[in-house]
Amino acid sequence: MDCGAAQAVEKVGSAACASAEERYKGRLNMPKIEIVGESDIYVKTGSTVNLKCVITQSLEEPAYIFWYHDNERVLNYDKTAKDIRMDRVGPDTTVGTLVIYNGQRQDSGNYTCSPSNLDSASVLLHVLNGEHPAAMQRGKNSASPIPGRWWSHLSAGLGLSACVQPRNVAIAVIVLGFAGHLVAWTGS
Structure with a gap:
């Protein structure tokens, strides 16, 4: 034409x-790019973090997807610390994945997914030592109540830990394979 x-x-x-x-x-x-999950991700020290950058409606696969941590390019020479992958998962969809093993405080910061043929997308990662679990409750997800009597069943069944303060319970569940998914409950 x-x-x-x-x-x-x-x-x-x-x-x-x-x-x-x-x-x-x-x-x-037009092609779309997004990092799956919340724009702010909260994890505990030692967690494995999966950041997934999904590019949709793109007829052409990007030649590469670079990841940046606080404007410094992330390299995956040491695959025991970080791993970077790029997969074409459909005729118009590409997923770039950055896996951070044993996340530490120095891994906190801004992560940017930058494909060769599109604008970039960013997310902010917070690696916490567990001293301020209430900070994990911020973000787009609203907190929903969880009765105290269910706490022992929930923690035993899922192997979760929590910080219990007077009249408050905070739980963080990191769903591996779905980067950035965070579940937080508070109860009175």
């Missing part, structure tokens, strides 16, 4: 072009 000059092209929306013979109009789907 030789359209000559496009009449209207928007980043998201529709595109129309005209040639001497015919007029074409159609939906223009």
Whole structure:
């Protein structure tokens, strides 16, 4: 299709072009990029963290996906500390994964996924020593009540630990394989 000059092209929306013979109009789907989960991720020291950068509606797979930690490129020479993968999971979807093993305080900071052919996406990782578990309750997810009588069943069944303060319980569950998923409950 030789359209000559496009009449209207928007980043998201529709595109129309005209040639001497015919007029074409159609939906223009621009690639999307996001890091799965919350924009702020809270984990305990020693946790394994999976950051997943999902690129959808992209007809062309990126040549590479670079990860940056506080504007410094993350390298995976030592696969016991960090691992980087890129997988094409569908005809228009690519997933870039950064795995941080045994997360430490120095791993806290801004992580950016930067593919070769798109803008970037970022997330903020907080690795906590456990001294302030209430900080884990911030973010998009709202806290929901959990009765105290269920705490012993829940902690035993899932092998969880928590910080119990007067009239408050905070639980953090990191779901491996789904980066950034955080569940927090508070109870009175």
